[in-house]
Amino acid sequence: EVQLVESGGGLVQPGGSLRLSCAASGFTFSSYAMSWVRQAPGKGLEWVSAISGSGGSTYYADSVKGRFTISRDNSKNTLYLQMNSLRAEDTAVYYCAKDQSPLELGGSIDYWGQGTLVTVSS
Amino acid sequence: EIVMTQSPATLSVSPGERATLSCRASQSVSSNLAWYQQKPGQAPRLLIYGASTRATGIPARFSGSGSGTEFTLTISSLQSEDFAVYYCQRQPWTFGQGTKVEIK
Numbered sequence: 001e002v003q004l005v006e007s008g009g010g011l012v013q014p015g016g017s018l019r020l021s022c023a024a025s026g027f028t029f030s031s032y033a034m035s036w037v038r039q040a041p042g043k044g045l046e047w048v049s050a051i052s053g054s055g056g057s058t059y060y061a062d063s064v065k066g067r068f069t070i071s072r073d074n075s076k077n078t079l080y081l082q083m084n085s086l087r088a089e090d091t092a093v094y095y096c097a098k099d100q101s102p103l104e105l106g107g108s109i110d111y112w113g114q115g116t117l118v119t120v121s122s
Numbered sequence: 123e124i125v126m127t128q129s130p131a132t133l134s135v136s137p138g139e140r141a142t143l144s145c146r147a148s149q150s151v152s153s154n155l156a157w158y159q160q161k162p163g164q165a166p167r168l169l170i171y172g173a174s175t176r177a178t179g180i181p182a183r184f185s186g187s188g189s190g191t192e193f194t195l196t197i198s199s200l201q202s203e204d205f206a207v208y209y210c211q212r213q214p215w216t217f218g219q220g221t222k223v224e225i226k
Contacts, residue, residue, distance in 0.1 A: 047215035106214025108156035112165035
């Protein structure tokens with residue numbers, strides 16, 4: 001059974017940093033691209049960042065480029081999102097998400113974690 | 123940048139009726155489109171990928187159609203569990219703003 005379990009969310013002041021983690025199990029982690037997708041309170045889904053299975057290719061939404069860094073440790077089956085210079089508008093539930101097709105980046109998402117809430121406020 | 127626009131924002135439908143949701147791309151995305159369902163407090167669930175292929179375990183009452191810039195998600199006979207928010211997503215990554223399907 002595929003499982004994605006996020007952790008690391010919480011309350012942080014504007015300008016602060018936070019690192020999210022996503023522990024994956026139930027599939028060959030290194031074969032699949034992974035993404036972070038966020039959802040601000042009462043709002044829609046926003047794709048944030050994606051990384052290829054090998055970790056060699058990364059992509060970011062313009063809204064987070066230069067502030068967020070996605071990475072993965074395939075030996076630990078774990079995905080990360082390092083978030084720096086956080087702003088109030090980054091407040092959201094952050095979902096870890098798995099691409100449906102192996103070795104394809106940017107395809108449909110077939111599994112989602114339960115999400116972790118990040119609140120940026122003073 | 124390709125923009126995905128969903129309509130309507132809210133759709134009021136009675137149980138047992140058909141629901142038709144639209145998603146329009148600002149330029150062609152071929153058949154690289156997925157649909158997701160999200161219920162309150164839950165993560166999204168993949169319904170349709172490749173514009174028209176149902177994901178594993180998705181009931182046959184859900185169907186997707188379209189290509190290029192115009193796409194449709196049809197729910198043939200709404201069940202109580204189908205009242206939710208539906209998002210289209212262009213591959214790669216760009217989501218529409220969502221359509222809420224509510225009980226009429």
